[in-house]
Amino acid sequence: xxxxxxxxxxxxxxxxxxxxxxxxxxxxxxxxxxxxxxxxxxxxxxxxxxxxxxxxxxxxxxxxxxxxxxxxxxxxxxxxxxxxxxxxxxxxxxxxxxxxxxxxxxxxxxxxxxxxxxxxxxxxxxxxxxxxxxxxxxxxxxxxxxxxxxxxxxxxxxxxxxxxxxxxxxxxxxxxxxxxxxxxxxxxxxxxxxxxxxxxxxxxxxxxxxxxxxxxxxxxxxxxxxxxxxxxxxxxxxxxxxxxxxxxxxxxxxxxxxxxxxxxxxxxxxxxxxxxxxxxxxxxxxxxxxxxxxxxxxxxxxxxxxxxxxxxxxxxxxxxxxxxxxxxxxxxxxxxxxxxxxxxxxxxxxxxxxxxxxxxxxxxxxxxxxxxxxxxx
Numbered sequence: 303x304x305x306x307x308x309x310x311x312x313x314x315x316x317x318x319x320x321x322x323x324x325x326x327x328x329x330x331x332x333x334x335x336x337x338x339x340x341x342x343x344x345x346x347x348x349x350x351x352x353x354x355x356x357x358x359x360x361x362x363x364x365x366x367x368x369x370x371x372x373x374x375x376x377x378x379x380x381x382x383x384x385x386x387x388x389x390x391x392x393x394x395x396x397x398x399x400x401x402x403x404x405x406x407x408x409x410x411x412x413x414x415x416x417x418x419x420x421x422x423x424x425x426x427x428x429x430x431x432x433x434x435x436x437x438x439x440x441x442x443x444x445x446x447x448x449x450x451x452x453x454x455x456x457x458x459x460x461x462x463x464x465x466x467x468x469x470x471x472x473x474x475x476x477x478x479x480x481x482x483x484x485x486x487x488x489x490x491x492x493x494x495x496x497x498x499x500x501x502x503x504x505x506x507x508x509x510x511x512x513x514x515x516x517x518x519x520x521x522x523x524x525x526x527x528x529x530x531x532x533x534x535x536x537x538x539x540x541x542x543x544x545x546x547x548x549x550x551x552x553x554x555x556x557x558x559x560x561x562x563x564x565x566x567x568x569x570x571x572x573x574x575x576x577x578x579x580x581x582x583x584x585x586x587x588x589x590x591x592x593x594x595x596x597x598x599x600x601x602x603x604x605x606x607x608x609x610x611x612x613x614x615x616x617x618x619x620x621x622x623x624x625x626x627x628x629x630x631x632x633x634x635x636x637x638x639x640x641x642x643x644x645x646x647x648x649x650x651x652x653x654x655x656x657x658x659x660x661x662x663x664x665x666x667x668x669x670x671x672x673x674x675x676x677x678x679x
Contacts, residue, residue, distance in 0.1 A: 309342050309371045311416050311429050315409045316342040317439065318373075321352035322397045322404055325374060325427055326481045328495030332381035336482075336493060337374035338394050338436060339428070340406050348403040354425055354622030355472050358630055362533055365619060369426040370418050375408050375433030384483020385491040393438060398482040399452060400442030401475070407437035420617040423497035423583050447471075452479065455488035460506050462486065467507045473590070473625070477503040497583070500621055504586035509573065511593040517546050517571070519602040525639040527648060530631030534614035535623060537607065537631050538649060539592065542642055542670050544604035545571045548589050549666035550581045556610040556654045564655065564663045584609070587621040591628035606666055610654050642670050 310316075320340035327335040341348055350356060351368050383391060397404055414429035421427070447469050451462050462485040466476045481499035483491045494502065521543045528539040536556075549568035556562060567578035567585045578585035592605045607628065639645040646667070650657040661667055 311342065311373065311414050313342065314411070314413055314431070315407075316373075317344060317405070317407050318342045319344050319346075319348035319403045320397060320406045321349050321372075322400050322442070322478075323352035323372060324394070324398050324478055324482055324496075325424065326493050326496050326499070328497055331495060332492075334379050334381055334493055334495065335376045336379050336391070336394065337376040337430060337433070338397060338406075338408075339372040339374040340408055341371055342373055344405055346403070352425075352474070353472070354474055354620065355626065357622070358532065358626040362614075362619065366418060366426050370428040372428045373408065373410075373414050374427065374430035375410055375436060376430055377433045379493055381483075381492040381494075384493045385489055387483075390436065393436060395482050395484055396444075397436075397438060397442055398478055399444045399448055399484065401445055401448070402443040404442050405439040407435075407439055408433065409435040409437075421497065421620060422618040423500050423621055425620040425622060426617075448479070452484045457487070459486035460510075463503060463506050464510045467510075473503055473507065474622070476507075501583040501586050504583070504590045504621070504625065508586060508590035508593050511590070511597050512546060513573065516593055516596045516602055519596065519600050521545065521602045523599075523601055523603065525642055525645045526636035527639070527645055528631040528634055528636045529652070530627050530634065532627045532630070533619065533623060534612035535627055536610040536612070536654070537627050538652065539628060539631050540606040540608070540642075540645060540649070541592075541603045541636075542605075542645075544602075544670065544673065546602055547571060547604035547666055547669070548592065548607075549605070549664060550578075550585045550588055550607045550609065551660050551664060552581055552584065552609045552611065553655045553659075554611045555613065557612045561655060561659065564659055566663045566665070568665045570666075570669070583621040584624040587625035588628045591625050591632065594629070595632040604666060604670055606664070606670075608649070608653060608660065642667075 318340040323339045325337045411432040414431040416429045419427040477499045481494045483493040526541045552565045553562045565580040567581040588607045
């Protein structure tokens with residue numbers, strides 16, 4: 303793995319491998335900073351350091367350590383510059399299109415500040431310094447499909463995201479292209495802050511799967527519970543044969559003594575119009591994973607995701623933890639039940655927070671308990 307060996311952060315100029323990776327700030331939108339990042343040495347497997355889809359199962363310290371090796375070179379930009387970039391920014395955009403690591407030369411204006419930043423949206427971020435110059439020592443490896451979609455100056459961003467996802471590009475890679483201002487109608491392209499691009503990608507692709515496929519599938523199967531635990535995040539996914547609906551219930555600080563409060567967001571069959579502000583990006587990450595599963599099974603269902611977060615998960619590592627944990631749970635063998643009440647009794651014995659607390663907060667469980675099934679008529 304690329305994180306073997308101690309990195310050298312003492313230099314203002316270095317040659318190294320970019321995964322490639324990028325972080326776009328959001329605080330002063332539309333005045334942003336865009337930051338490509340790279341290891342301060344050349345390795346063959348640098349791509350792993352910016353590919354969360356492959357991280358499930360790694361210990362927290364390993365993730366923090368390997369992300370802490372990537373040096374960010376920051377440059378100020380305006381969001382709208384993506385459609386008419388300077389040569390320097392255009393070279394960055396070319397870098398971000400690569401599917402494989404790129405040998406780069408990075409010249410900084412100061413020695414990098416060795417800090418690690420955590421976010422509820424993005425993976426941990428390591429040292430940074432203002433960027434003076436970025437050189438590509440080799441041509442980025444750009445797929446013909448990616449080159450075609452980025453080069454399509456008429457296609458809107460939603461269509462571009464869907465086309466890339468259908469071609470089996472990862473959510474992380476698609477989000478990177480969106481953040482780098484490479485998707486959408488040419489004149490409307492903008493740099494998108496990383497925290498927005500991650501949620502937008504999960505949201506748009508999830509809605510396309512739900513509206514275009516899931517809602518047309520039969521309401522088949524039995525009531526099922528899937529589960530997974532990772533990094534002191536404990537997930538239980540309740541699937542009920544029903545018209546499409548989704549809810550996420552989260553309890554932070556489980557195991558700390560007092561019973562924590564519960565955050566919740568939900569949607570019924572009609573498309574959600576407003577942002578899921580209580581659960582935020584985690585809602586869209588989990589919803590995408592559930593939608594992917596239902597598309598694979600050609601099945602329509604209502605889903606309730608229970609997430610209990612323990613004290614060991616003090617600093618969030620990003621929404622990828624939720625997406626990959628739910629994906630992992632849905633790969634496991636479920637426990638099946640004849641009705642929702644039996645499933646809830648099972649959950650009651652597994653959840654750390656009393657089930658009644660969830661029932662008081664949930665909008666969807668009450669609906670599932672009292673809805674009229676076809677066989678009732």
